[in-house]
Amino acid sequence: MxxxxxxxxxxxxxxxxxxxxxxxxxxxxxxxxxxxxxxxxxxxxxxxxxxxxxxxxxxxxxxxxxxxxxxxxxxxxxxxxxxxxxxxLAAEVGLLLAAAALLRLDALSSLxxxxxxxxxxxxxxxxxxxxxxxxxxxxxxxxxxxxxxxxxxxxxxxxxxxxxxxxxxxxxxxxxxxxxxxxxxxxxxxxxxxxxxxxxxxxxxxxxxxxxxxxxxxxxxxALPPLDAALWLHLLPSAALVALMAFVSSLAVSESLAQRRGEKLLPAAELRGLAAANVVASLSGxxxxxxxxxxxxxxxxxxxxxxxxxxxxxxxxxxxxxxxxxxxxxxxxxxxxxxxxxxxxxxxxxxxxxxxxxxxxxxxxxxxxxxxxxxxxxxxxxxxxxxxxxxxLLIQRTAQPHVARIGRVPGTQHFRNVERYAVECQPEVVGLRIDESLVFTNARGLSDAVLARVREHRASVGQPQRVLLLMAPVNHIDVSGLVALQALHAALQAEGLRLEFSEVKGPVLDRLRAVGWLERHDVSLYLSHHDGIQAGEHALRPSQADHDAPGQL
Known part of the structure; x- marks a missing residue:
C-alpha cells in the first residue's frame, strides 16, 4: 500500500x-x-x-x-x-452470481x-x-x-x-x-x-x-430491498440475463487487461466480487x-x-x-x-x-x-x-470428428496430412490423426470417418494390416467416446485390421487403464508415431507400455 x-x-x-x-x-x-x-x-x-x-x-x-x-x-x-x-433486480443479480461462485460456475462466461x-x-x-x-x-x-x-x-x-x-x-x-x-x-x-x-x-x-x-x-x-415475493419472481428472468451479461462483459474486460499487464486473474474471485457489489448496491439505493x-x-x-x-x-x-x-x-x-x-x-x-x-x-x-x-x-x-x-455452432463444428490421414515428411520424423503435403506412406499401416477430443457430440461419427480413410489408403497405397491413431490432439475421452472406440475396434477387427495408438496423453491414458480398456482389446501403444510406423510386429503390448508411462504426453 x-x-x-x-x-x-x-x-x-x-x-x-x-x-x-x-x-x-x-x-x-x-x-x-x-x-x-x-x-x-x-x-x-x-x-x-x-x-x-x-x-x-x-x-x-x-x-x-x-x-x-x-x-x-x-x-x-x-x-x-x-x-x-x-x-x-440488483439483489437478484448479486445472489445469482453468488450462487454461481459457490457452485464454481465461472465457466458460464463461455456461453x-x-x-x-x-x-x-x-x-x-x-x-x-x-x-x-x-x-x-x-x-x-x-x-x-x-x-x-x-x-x-x-x-x-x-x-x-x-x-x-x-x-x-x-x-x-x-x-x-x-x-x-x-x-x-x-x-x-x-x-x-x-x-x-x-x-x-x-x-x-x-x-x-x-x-x-x-x-x-x-x-x-x-435498507433491505422490497421483500415482495411476486416482484422477485417477476424480475427473476431479467435478473438472470443481466447477471450473465454483467459477468461475461466484466470478465472479458478484466482478462484482456490482465494479459496486457502480465497479471493473474481469478475468474472465481471476479464472480465473488461482482456478486458482493450487486448485493451491496441493492442495500444502498x-x-x-x-x-x-x-x-x-x-x-x-x-x-x-x-x-x-x-x-x-x-x-x-x-x-x-x-x-x-x-x-x-x-x-x-x-x-x-x-x-x-x-x-x-x-x-x-x-x-x-x-x-x-x-x-x-x-x-x-x-x-x-x-x-x-x-x-x-x-x-x-x-x-x-x-x-x-x-x-x-459448437455442436455443429464438433458433430463429426476430424480424422486426417497422415504420412511421413521425407527425411524427417514428422507426419502431416496427405492432402496438404508430399509425404511417404507405408502400405501395411494406415496412419491417422484424431484432431479433437472424443465426446458425446462427435463420438457417433468416429467409425465412419476412420473407415473412410482406410478405404482411401487401400485405393491409393495398398492393403493395410494395422490402423495407427495419433492421439496427441485428444485431450479427453468421455463414456460416449469410449463406446465409439470400442465400436471402431470391432469394425476394424471385422476387416482384419489391428487398432493401435501413439502419443496418448497421460490423463487420457490413465482413464483407459483405469477400466482395463487397452488390455481387454489388446491395443498396442507407442511413445511416438514414428516408432509405431516403424515397429510393425514389434509393437508394445499394453502391459509392456506400463514401463513407459512417465514418457507419455
Missing part, C-alpha cells in the same frame, strides 16, 4: 471524473433518478475491492446493463416504483461466444444511441426497440431549443476528442455538465428545456453494476496498481454526493443524453462484422442476428439467440 497509494489515488481521481457524469447518465438511461447512479458508484466499489481480483476493473453503472435494466423495469406491476424494482458478445454490444450501442435521440431533440418519443421508437416518434414532436442544446453538447464533446489532449477528452463530460448547469441556473438559455429537477437530499439510503471497458482502460492508463484505487474512487464519489444535490436540479437532460450518445458510439465499429464474415460466415451471421434482435426485438431475445447460436 505504501509503495502504490500515490498512483492509486491519482488513478482514482481521474476515473471519478469520468464516473460522475456516466453514473448520472446511465441511471437516466435505465429510467431511474440520477442519484441512483451515484449510489451505485459508492459502496459497491468497496465490496468489489474486498473480494475481486482485478486492480483495473472500472466497476459501476454501465450502458449495456442500463438498457437491459430499462427493459426489465418497463413491465413492473402497477404500484411498484422503478427504484424499488432496481433494488430487487456467449465472442461474435455473439460483439453483436450484442454493437446492437445495444446503436439502441442506446437511438433511445437518446428523442431526449436530445426534446421529443416525447420513447421505446427500447427501433419499431417502438419509430411508432412513438410520429406524435413525439421536436423541441427546437432542446435540439439546439443537444446538438451543441454533442459537437463540443466530439471536438474535445479531436483536440489531441487525453486530459481534455476525459474532463470534457464533467466540464460540460458544470457549464450547462451554470447556464441553466443563471441565464434564461435553458427556458423550455427539460431539466433533471430537484433531487432529494443525497443521503445514502441503507443503487442499481445493478458491472465492469466498464472505458473506465477500466482509463484505470490502466492512469497507473492503477491495486484495488485500493476503487476505494479512492468511492471517496471521491462520496464528495460528489455532498456537493451535487443542489446543482443537479438545473442540469439540462439533452446535455446528459449527449454524454451518453458520444460515450457509447465511441466504441462502435462495423469492422468486426466484416472480419467475422470473411473468417467464418456462420459466426458473422450470428453476430448480425444478435445485433438485429437487440434493435428489433429485445435484449433478452438477443441474449437467448446469442447463447443458443454459440452452442449450436
Amino acid at each position: 505504501k509503495a502504490t497509494w500515490r498512483a492509486d489515488l491519482i488513478a482514482g481521481a481521474v476515473v471519478a471524473v469520468l464516473l460522475i457524469p456516466q453514473s448520472l447518465a446511465y441511471a437516466m438511461l435505465a429510467g431511474l433518478p440520477p442519484q441512483v447512479g451515484l449510489y451505485a458508484s459508492l459502496l459497491p466499489l468497496l465490496a468489489y475491492a474486498a473480494l475481486g481480483s482485478s486492480p483495473v476493473l472500472g466497476l459501476g453503472p454501465v450502458a449495456v446493463l442500463a438498457l437491459m435494466i430499462a427493459q426489465a423495469l418497463a413491465g413492473l406491476p402497477a404500484g411498484v416504483s422503478a427504484e424499488a424494482g432496481a433494488l430487487v 456467449l461466444s465472442v461474435p455473439a458478445l460483439r453483436g450484442f454490444e454493437n446492437g445495444a450501442t446503436l439502441m442506446i444511441a437511438a433511445s437518446q435521440l428523442p431526449v436530445l431533440l426534446g421529443s416525447a418519443a420513447a421505446g427500447f426497440t427501433l419499431p417502438a421508437l419509430a411508432s412513438s416518434a410520429v406524435h413525439g414532436g421536436i423541441g427546437f431549443t432542446s435540439a439546439a442544446w443537444g446538438a451543441a453538447a454533442v459537437a463540443l464533446l466530439l471536438l474535445s476528442r479531436r483536440a489531441g489532449s487525453r486530459l481534455l477528452a476525459r474532463l470534457a463530460p464533467l466540464l460540460l455538465l458544470v457549464v450547462a448547469m451554470a447556464l441553466a441556473a443563471f441565464t434564461p438559455a435553458a427556458d423550455g428545456v427539460a431539466q433533471v429537477g430537484a433531487l432529494p437530499a443525497l443521503a445514502l439510503p441503507l 443503487g442499481m445493478p453494476v458491472a465492469g466498464s471497458f472505458s473506465r477500466s482502460i482509463l484505470l490502466h492508463e492512469a497507473g492503477s496498481q491495486s484495488r485500493w484505487t476503487l476505494v479512492f474512487v468511492a471517496v471521491f464519489m462520496a464528495l460528489a454526493l455532498l456537493l451535487l444535490a443542489a446543482p443537479l436540479a438545473y442540469l439540462p437532460k439533452p446535455v446528459l443524453a449527449a454524454t451518453i450518445v458520444v460515450a457509447v458510439m465511441g466504441g462502435f465499429t462495423l469492422r468486426h462484422y466484416g472480419e467475422a464474415w470473411r473468417y467464418a460466415r456462420a459466426e458473422g451471421l450470428l453476430m448480425a442476428a444478435v445485433t438485429a434482435a437487440v434493435l428489433l426485438w429485445s435484449v433478452g431475445a438477443a441474449l437467448a439467440i446469442g447463447v443458443a447460436g454459440s452452442v449450436a
Whole structure:
C-alpha cells in the first residue's frame, strides 16, 4: 500500500471524473433518478475491492446493463416504483452470481461466444444511441426497440431549443476528442455538465428545456430491498440475463487487461466480487453494476496498481454526493443524453462484422442476428439467440470428428496430412490423426470417418494390416467416446485390421487403464508415431507400455 497509494489515488481521481457524469447518465438511461447512479458508484466499489481480483476493473453503472435494466423495469406491476424494482433486480443479480461462485460456475462466461458478445454490444450501442435521440431533440418519443421508437416518434414532436442544446453538447464533446489532449477528452463530460448547469441556473438559455429537477437530499439510503415475493419472481428472468451479461462483459474486460499487464486473474474471485457489489448496491439505493471497458482502460492508463484505487474512487464519489444535490436540479437532460450518445458510439465499429464474415460466415451471421434482435426485438431475445447460436455452432463444428490421414515428411520424423503435403506412406499401416477430443457430440461419427480413410489408403497405397491413431490432439475421452472406440475396434477387427495408438496423453491414458480398456482389446501403444510406423510386429503390448508411462504426453 505504501509503495502504490500515490498512483492509486491519482488513478482514482481521474476515473471519478469520468464516473460522475456516466453514473448520472446511465441511471437516466435505465429510467431511474440520477442519484441512483451515484449510489451505485459508492459502496459497491468497496465490496468489489474486498473480494475481486482485478486492480483495473472500472466497476459501476454501465450502458449495456442500463438498457437491459430499462427493459426489465418497463413491465413492473402497477404500484411498484422503478427504484424499488432496481433494488430487487440488483439483489437478484448479486445472489445469482453468488450462487454461481459457490457452485464454481465461472465457466458460464463461455456461453456467449465472442461474435455473439460483439453483436450484442454493437446492437445495444446503436439502441442506446437511438433511445437518446428523442431526449436530445426534446421529443416525447420513447421505446427500447427501433419499431417502438419509430411508432412513438410520429406524435413525439421536436423541441427546437432542446435540439439546439443537444446538438451543441454533442459537437463540443466530439471536438474535445479531436483536440489531441487525453486530459481534455476525459474532463470534457464533467466540464460540460458544470457549464450547462451554470447556464441553466443563471441565464434564461435553458427556458423550455427539460431539466433533471430537484433531487432529494443525497443521503445514502441503507435498507433491505422490497421483500415482495411476486416482484422477485417477476424480475427473476431479467435478473438472470443481466447477471450473465454483467459477468461475461466484466470478465472479458478484466482478462484482456490482465494479459496486457502480465497479471493473474481469478475468474472465481471476479464472480465473488461482482456478486458482493450487486448485493451491496441493492442495500444502498443503487442499481445493478458491472465492469466498464472505458473506465477500466482509463484505470490502466492512469497507473492503477491495486484495488485500493476503487476505494479512492468511492471517496471521491462520496464528495460528489455532498456537493451535487443542489446543482443537479438545473442540469439540462439533452446535455446528459449527449454524454451518453458520444460515450457509447465511441466504441462502435462495423469492422468486426466484416472480419467475422470473411473468417467464418456462420459466426458473422450470428453476430448480425444478435445485433438485429437487440434493435428489433429485445435484449433478452438477443441474449437467448446469442447463447443458443454459440452452442449450436459448437455442436455443429464438433458433430463429426476430424480424422486426417497422415504420412511421413521425407527425411524427417514428422507426419502431416496427405492432402496438404508430399509425404511417404507405408502400405501395411494406415496412419491417422484424431484432431479433437472424443465426446458425446462427435463420438457417433468416429467409425465412419476412420473407415473412410482406410478405404482411401487401400485405393491409393495398398492393403493395410494395422490402423495407427495419433492421439496427441485428444485431450479427453468421455463414456460416449469410449463406446465409439470400442465400436471402431470391432469394425476394424471385422476387416482384419489391428487398432493401435501413439502419443496418448497421460490423463487420457490413465482413464483407459483405469477400466482395463487397452488390455481387454489388446491395443498396442507407442511413445511416438514414428516408432509405431516403424515397429510393425514389434509393437508394445499394453502391459509392456506400463514401463513407459512417465514418457507419455
